[in-house]
Amino acid sequence: MGSICTSKEVERELLPFLRIYKDGKIERLSGTPYVPPCLEDPKTGVASKDITIREDPLIRARIHLPKLEPVHERPEKLPILVYFHGGGFCIESAFSLVEHRYLTTLVTEAKIIAVSIEYRLAPECSVPTIYDDCWEGLQWVASHSVDGGAATEEPWLADHGDFHRIFVAGDSSGANIAHNVLMRAGRDPIVGGIKLSGAYLTHPYFWGSEPIGSEPKTDHDKELPRLVWDFLYPTAKDGIDSPMMNPFVTGAPSLAGLGCGRLLVSVAEKDLLRDRGLKYCEAVKASGFKGEVEAVDFEGEDHAFHIVTFEKESALVLIKRLAAFLNKSC
Known part of the structure; x- marks a missing residue:
């Protein structure tokens, strides 16, 4: 042989x-194929380009800039969205087809600058290090608010970014990342004294050892959300009940510490994660969080429908809702 x-x-x-x-x-x-950036999207006019935040270890990002009207005086200032893609911490990318299409649509609708962080993936990179990558990405964006603060200045941010209107957001595992970044923003300073205006979490990936709501009562520990976390982060203290994954478990840090002014949580009726998202929203409200909290629940839809099938009517309704949230005056 x-x-x-x-x-x-x-x-x-x-x-x-x-x-x-x-x-x-x-x-x-x-996962979906990678697509290159484009200086003028033929459908929307959105410009996109890829930049490097750090060389070693490598953190990159894709920046999306909406089509702007010609101005003769000072450049137009736009809200900034720092975005974390989904994919169970281990697949997809800021450069993926579905994420690129979704952000192009959102940037057009909301007229914002979106910075989608290309964080390192598990299992090559540990889950806490993924959170660190995304925190570093946020800090890099914020550093443009300080003269000489950005090691490598990005002119789209420097010229058009409104640093009084910075948001973070994510879908699925990216929403989990956004939550953990928000908790850190409540503890640690952001460059330039930046305060996050708000955040939205779509179909957030939270789980726990005990079933809630409509979650399966039998074989709960064999559901995919549990299997993914245990596979990718087997050394997590408290396992699936780590506050990183179960933010309302007994002993978790208070959700009043979320470092943003407004929060929107979006869930979908057919999503296994739905009840966790709604409970998270209620837990934030009950925590003493000083900001506004909103929940959006879409009937008949499943996990990440607004990204996977972003051209369907319900997806466009959600994208318009997210755009309205980003554009709402504080």
Whole structure:
């Protein structure tokens, strides 16, 4: 018998997302193709480009700028959205087709600048380090509010960013990241003394050991949200009940510490994560959080519908709702 090719020997797998081979190779089984940036989207006129926030280890971002009317005086200032893509911490990208299409649509509707952080993925990178990457991305954006603050200045931000209107947001695991970034923003200063105007979380990825609401009562520990977390972060203190994943577990830091002025949480009727999102919203309200809290619940829709099927009517309704939230006067 010939020798066995170790690259074909599977050590572990997390279906339907990825497979790890015994030689250390990681094969991603899901996700959409990468698409290049475009200086003028043919449909919307939105410009996009990719930039480097840090060289080593590498953190990049894709910036989206709406089509602007010619001005003869000072450049137009726009709200800034720092965005974290979804994908279970382990797939998808700021450069993915679905995320690019979604943000192009949102940027057009809301007339904002969006900075989508290309954070490193698990399992090559630990989940807490992913949070650190995204915090660093936010700090880099905020550094443009200070003269000479950005190590590598991005002119779209410097010329058109309104640093009195900065938001963070994410979908699914990206919404989980946004929550954890918000908790850190409530503890740690942001460059330039920036205060986050608000945040929105769409279909946030939260879970816990005990079922709530309509979650399955039997085999709850075998549901995909639990399997993903345990696979990617097996050393998490308190496991699935880590406050990073279960923010209203007993002993978790108070949600009153969220570092933003307004919060919008969007859920979908058919999404397994729906009841967690609604409970999160109610827990924030009950915590003593000083800002505004809103919930949006879409009937008949499933997880991340506004990204996966972004051209359907309900997706456009949600995108318009998110745009209105971003444009609301404080």
